[in-house]
Amino acid sequence: MKLSHKCDALSIMFPLLVYILCLHVSETGPLFNVVATQFSMWKYHSFGLGSVGHPVADSVPNADTFAYDGRYFDTYAPGFSLLSFPLAVVGFILDGGVLKHQGSAVLFDELFLAVCASIASRLIYRISLWYAEKPQSLLTSFTLAFGTAVWPFATATYNHDATLVLSLACTYFMLRYSHGEASARSLVLAGLCLGAASLVDYLSLLFLFPLLGYLLIAARERGNLRIRATRAAIFIGALFPVAVLNLVYNYTIFGSALTFPEQYWAYAPASVHRGLLGLLGRFSLLSLVPHMIFNLFSPYRGLFLLSPVLILGFYGLYRMGMSGEYGNDSFLFFSLFITNLLSYSAWDVWAAGGSYGPRFLIYGIPYALVPVGFLLCENRGNKCLLALFVALFTGSSLIQGAGAFTYAYQPATIFYATELKDLLVYQAIAYTFPQLFRLQLGVWWFQAGLIVSKIVAGAIVILVFAMIWSLSTYLTFGSPNRPSLGQTVAIQPA
Secondary structure: OOHHHHHHHHHHHHHHHHHHHHOOOOOOHHHHHHHHHHHHHHHHOOOOOEEOOEEOOOOOOOOOEEEEOOEEEEOOOOHHHHHOHHHHHHHHHHOOOOOOOOOHHHHHHHHHHHHHHHHHHHHHHHHHOOOOOHHHHHHHHHHHHHOOOOOHHHOOOOOHHHHHHHHHHHHHHHHHHHOOOOOHHHHHHHHHHHHHHHHHOHHHHHHHHHHHHHHHHHOHHHOOHHHHHHHHHHHHHHHHHHHOHHHHHHHHHHOOOOOOHHHHOOOOOOOOOOOHHHHHOOEOOOOHHHHHHHHHHOOOOOHHHHOOOHHHHHHHHHHHHHHOOOHHHHHHHHHHHHHHHHHHHOEOOOOOOOOOOOHHHHHHHHHHOHHHHHHHHHOOOOHHHHHHHHHHHHHHHHHHHHHHHOOOOOOOOOOOOOOHHHHOOOHHHHHHHHHHHOOOOOOHHHHOOOOOOHHHHHHHHHHHHHHHHHHHHHHHOOOOOOOOHHHHHHOOOO
């Protein structure tokens, strides 16, 4: 098998196997809302979670549900429930038409997210091929898959990895358009993917602005203003019919397209406004800067403390920008990351409630990682930098893997009040590593009693970490030269 085919296969299959090993297949509380919504869609043909006093699940109501017109609803966007619905139906049938907290429907929803995360791993590998050789691109893929919050949140029914794969696919198609395949098909696919991402997470729609700017500026030499306007129209035209389904969903619940479920979250501040103004009232520019600092550097939610390998990513982003050859692309990556960071730092619940790390930033993380492959290629003879990468990657994968093997849903100590004692809680030390060392695992094969020996369970955990570290170390210290842009474009898929 050719090296390119091996790397392609490894970029998706290795993460998928690890993710499947880490699935929980047991959900309760707010994390069960997606499964309960899908059950109601299947059995009662309704988005509701039952009537007040007669909910469809014993976990309803909870912090992420609300009552409206005598019925309960989930507060989140409908996309995840819709996209994984066919798999969930198979699960309900296998479960005998009964809603179970630990059943086949939960398994299929989690498996759907594991597949999403694995596809995202392959997408970042393909994107990295424009800037790096195959081994370094595969390293970038593994860094996303195992060194970031993508790993723990591929094992439980959070929607972030679904947003990740759809928004990343949009960026991939936009880059493919810019780097050689200047066809309307790429723009249509990019628009459809971003529209679908907005069904899962409303704020991912903000990616429209940096992507549209990139489309108009980076490809300006290919046509005049009219041609560029046509490109933009194709992209937006493909996006709009999908994104507008959010408004249709709102209308079916509230009778108003501009009233969003997030306005009714249990801890949302009271607002005199309804409709779009009510939703916008949950953002604050005054708190943006401190929340941004907390999301990046605080022990409680700091991206750099939970995925320290990202330090090299930002340095690589700087080096890409200074290279001249990739100036437009590096600015696009920075713009996408900062769009995700700023939008959720302005959000009132910036800390994301019960979560292991800053889960709201997951779909912005890939754009800080693509430059890692570029940096490793550019410094392939710098053993100190390569050793630093291995050290940072090892630390990141241990921190994230601990969350994947235990629980991604860790206690929430901050909602609105931001006290210093809360910000100094480092979850990896306070919760996750103690749980891992005591082998309080949340994974399916341990919870189901398939492996009761803690010695065997611990050996499996160690083996997974050893495989990730060994393969990544081998790829780091055996890398060929970085090809030119023209060479890398040739190996992108048609």
